[in-house]
Amino acid sequence: MGWQVGVYVLPAVDGVAYGLLLFTVAVGLSVAYGVAGMLNLAHGVVFAAGAYLAAAWHPTTLAGLAAATGTAAVVGALVGGALSVAAAPLAGRGQMPQVLLTLGLALLGAQALTAIFGTDDLSAPPPSVWAGSIRLPGGWVYPTYRLAFIGIGLIVAVLAQLLVYRTKAGALVRASVDDRQMLSCLGYPALAVNAAVLAAAGGLAAGAGAVGAPILGAGASTGPLVMMVSLVIVVLGGLSNIRATLAAALAVGELQTLGVAVLPTLAPFLLFAATALVLALRARLQSRPPRWVRP
Amino acid sequence: MTTLPRHSRLNRAARRAAVAVGVLALPLAGDAYTLSTAARILAIGLLAAAVAIVTGQTGLPTLGQTAPYAAGAYTAAFLAIHLHTMAVLQVAAGAVAGASLAAVVGLLLAHTRAATHLMITVAVGQAVVTAAGDWTPLTGGSNGLLTPTVRPLPDLPILDSDLAIYLYTATVAGLALAVAVVVVRGPWGMLLRAVRDQEPRMVASGHPTSRYLHLAHCAAGALAGIGGALLVTVQQTVTPGDVDFDTASLALLACVLGGGRLRGAVAGVAVILIVRDVIASPFAGHGPLLVGTLYLAAAYLLHSRPGRQLTSRVSATIGRLRPRPADGPPLPARAGETPDAPDTVAAAPDAVAAGGPR
Numbered sequence: 001m002g003w004q005v006g007v008y009v010l011p012a013v014d015g016v017a018y019g020l021l022l023f024t025v026a027v028g029l030s031v032a033y034g035v036a037g038m039l040n041l042a043h044g045v046v047f048a049a050g051a052y053l054a055a056a057w058h059p060t061t062l063a064g065l066a067a068a069t070g071t072a073a074v075v076g077a078l079v080g081g082a083l084s085v086a087a088a089p090l091a092g093r094g095q096m097p098q099v100l101l102t103l104g105l106a107l108l109g110a111q112a113l114t115a116i117f118g119t120d121d122l123s124a125p126p127p128s129v130w131a132g133s134i135r136l137p138g139g140w141v142y143p144t145y146r147l148a149f150i151g152i153g154l155i156v157a158v159l160a161q162l163l164v165y166r167t168k169a170g171a172l173v174r175a176s177v178d179d180r181q182m183l184s185c186l187g188y189p190a191l192a193v194n195a196a197v198l199a200a201a202g203g204l205a206a207g208a209g210a211v212g213a214p215i216l217g218a219g220a221s222t223g224p225l226v227m228m229v230s231l232v233i234v235v236l237g238g239l240s241n242i243r244a245t246l247a248a249a250l251a252v253g254e255l256q257t258l259g260v261a262v263l264p265t266l267a268p269f270l271l272f273a274a275t276a277l278v279l280a281l282r283a284r285l286q287s288r289p290p291r292w293v294r295p
Numbered sequence: 296m297t298t299l300p301r302h303s304r305l306n307r308a309a310r311r312a313a314v315a316v317g318v319l320a321l322p323l324a325g326d327a328y329t330l331s332t333a334a335r336i337l338a339i340g341l342l343a344a345a346v347a348i349v350t351g352q353t354g355l356p357t358l359g360q361t362a363p364y365a366a367g368a369y370t371a372a373f374l375a376i377h378l379h380t381m382a383v384l385q386v387a388a389g390a391v392a393g394a395s396l397a398a399v400v401g402l403l404l405a406h407t408r409a410a411t412h413l414m415i416t417v418a419v420g421q422a423v424v425t426a427a428g429d430w431t432p433l434t435g436g437s438n439g440l441l442t443p444t445v446r447p448l449p450d451l452p453i454l455d456s457d458l459a460i461y462l463y464t465a466t467v468a469g470l471a472l473a474v475a476v477v478v479v480r481g482p483w484g485m486l487l488r489a490v491r492d493q494e495p496r497m498v499a500s501g502h503p504t505s506r507y508l509h510l511a512h513c514a515a516g517a518l519a520g521i522g523g524a525l526l527v528t529v530q531q532t533v534t535p536g537d538v539d540f541d542t543a544s545l546a547l548l549a550c551v552l553g554g555g556r557l558r559g560a561v562a563g564v565a566v567i568l569i570v571r572d573v574i575a576s577p578f579a580g581h582g583p584l585l586v587g588t589l590y591l592a593a594a595y596l597l598h599s600r601p602g603r604q605l606t607s608r609v610s611a612t613i614g615r616l617r618p619r620p621a622d623g624p625p626l627p628a629r630a631g632e633t634p635d636a637p638d639t640v641a642a643a644p645d646a647v648a649a650g651g652p653r
Contacts, residue, residue: 105590
C-alpha cells in the first residue's frame with residue numbers, strides 16, 4: 001500500500017502550488033465581484049499577459065524574475081484601472097452589458113497578445129538559482145522552483161489576509177461589500193473604491209501569471225483555463241471571504257492535479273461534479289431549519 | 296393576438312412561412328463560399344437560438360450552451376463514421392445527445408440563477424472542450440474527426456455539393472427553428488418568461504419554477520444538439536476549436552444582438568459571421584478585432600438611451616415594411632418601452648442578475 005500512496009504525494013504537493021496560484025487569481029476576481037459588482041471575464045487575459053511578459057523577458061536571475069513580476073503587476077494594475085473607467089458608464093444597467101464588455105475586451109486582449117508575442121506557446125525556465133530539484137524528507141525529489149512558488153504563494157495569501165482584515169483599506173473593501181451607499185455617504189466615492197480594487201486584482205493576476213510562467217507556460221489556452229477554474233473557485237468560495245476562497249482554491253488545485261493523476265479519464269468532469277456536490281450540500285444546509293426549530 | 300379570427304391567423308402563418316422561405320432562399324443567388332457561409336450561419340444560429348431560450352426567454356445568462364452543441368456534433372460525427380451515413384439519423388441523435396447532456400447538467404444549473412449560473416456554465420463548457428481534447432480514441436483529440444459525406448434519407452441524393460448541403464441545412468434548421476418558435480410562443484414559453492420576470496410570484500402561486508428551468512435547459516440542449524449535428528454536415532469535420540469558449544461567447548453576443556428572441560439570435564449570428572468572415576476578409580487576420588468591437592458596441596448600447604432609440608427605430612422601419620405592425624411574440628413590455636423594441640427581452644437577464652425581482 002505504501003508505494004501506491006507514494007505515487008500520489010508529488011501530485012498532491014503540485015496541487016498545493018497550483019491552488020495557491022489559483023488563489024492569487026481568484027481572490028481578485030472574487031473581491032472585484034463583491035465590491036465593484038464586476039464579473040470580470042477578462043481576468044484570465046490579464047493573467048496570460050503576465051505569463052507572456054515573463055516568458056518573453058526570460059529572466060535567469062532572481063532579480064530579473066522580481067523585475068518581470070513587478071512590471072507585469074504594474075501593467076495588470078493599469079489594465080484593471082482602465083477597466084473600471086471603461087465600466088463606469090455601464091453602472092446600473094445590470095450584468096449583461098458588463099459581461100459583454102469584458103468578453104469583448106478579453107477577445108481584443110487575446111488578439112493583442114498573439115499579435116505581440118506570436119501564436120506559439122512560450123515556456124519560461126525558472127531562474128538558475130531555483131532551476132534544479134531538491135530532496136525532500138522521505139526521499140522524494142521535487143523541483144525547487146515549485147517549492148519556492150509554494151512559499152511565495154503562502155506569503156501572498158497571508159499578506160492578502162492581513163490586508164483585508166487588519167488594515168483600513170481592507171475595512172473599506174469589506175464595508176463596500178456590505179453597504180456601498182453608506183460608504184459613499186462617508187466620503188469614499190464608489191468609483192475610486194472600484195478603481196482601486198480592480199487595479200489591485202489586475203496587478204495580482206498579472207503578477208501571478210509572471211511568477212507562474214515557469215510552471216504553466218504561456219499560450220492561447222492559458223487565459224481561458226485559468227479564468228474558468230477561478231470562476232469555479234469564486235462560486236465555491238463565496239464572495240469576499242478570503243479564507244473560504246483560499247480553501248476553495250486549494251481544493252480545486254488538488255482536484256486538478258491529484259484528481260487527474262487518480263482518475264485521468266474523468267478528469268474534465270471532476271471539477272463540475274465537485275461543484276455540483278458542494279452547491280447541493282450548501283443548499284441542503286441552508287434549507288434545513290435552524291436547530292431550535294428541529295425536534 | 297390569439298383572439299384573431301382563424302382565417303387571419305392562418306393568413307399570417309402563411310405569410311411568415313413565405314418570408315422565412317424567402318430569407319432562406321437568398322444565399323442561393325451567391326457563389327459556393329456564400330452558400331457554405333450561410334449553412335454555417337444556420338448551424339451556429341441554432342446554437343444561438345438555444346442560448347436565446349435559456350438567456351433571452353428564461354433569463355439565465357449562459358456561456359455553456361456549447362456543451363450540448365458539442366455533444367450533438369460529436370455524436371453525429373461518431374454515427375456517420377462508425378454506424379450509418381443517414382443525415383436525418385444524425386440530427387435525431389444529436390438532439391437526443393444534446394438534450395441528455397443538458398438534462399444531467401441542468402440538475403444543477405436549474406437551481407442556480409444569475410451570475411452563479413453564468414459562472415457554472417463557463418465551467419460546463421470548458422469541461423466539455425477539455426473532454427473533446429482529451430478523449431482521443433472517441434473524439435480524435437485536438438485534430439478532431441473527419442466525417443464522410445452523408446445522404447439525408449436513403450432514397451435522396453448524396454450531399455456532395457455546397458448547394459445540396461445548404462438546401463439540406465436550410466430545411467432542417469428552418470423546421471427546427473419553426474418548432475422552437477411555436478413552442479416558445481405558446482403557453483410553455485409564457486411560463487418561462489413569467490419565471491424570468493416574476494419568479495417569487497410564480498413560486499408563491501405554486502409553480503415548480505426550477506423544474507420549468509430544467510425543461511428549458513433540456514429543450515435548448517436538443518436545439519443546440521441539432522445545431523451541432525448540422526455543423527458536422529456542413530464542415531464534414533469537428534474539432535474542439537468549434538465548440539470552445541469563443542463560440543459560446545459569440546452565441547451570447549448573437550442572442551443579445553437579436554434581442555433575446557430565437558429568430559433574432561439567428562440573425563445575430565448572421566451579422567457576426569458576416570462581419571468576421573466577409574467584411575473583415577480584405578484585412579486578413581483582423582476579423583476578431585472587428586468582432587471585439589461589436590461586443591463593445593453591444594455592451595455600451597444595451598439598455599442605453601441611444602441603444603433604445605436605435606432599436607425602436609429599426610423595429611419601426613421593419614414594422615413599416617410589413618403589412619401588419621404588431622408581428623412578434625406577445626412579450627411583456629417594460630415601462631416606457633414599446634413591446635416591439637427588441638431591447639425588452641435582453642433586459643430580462645439583468646433583472647434576474649441584479650438579485651431577482653423584489
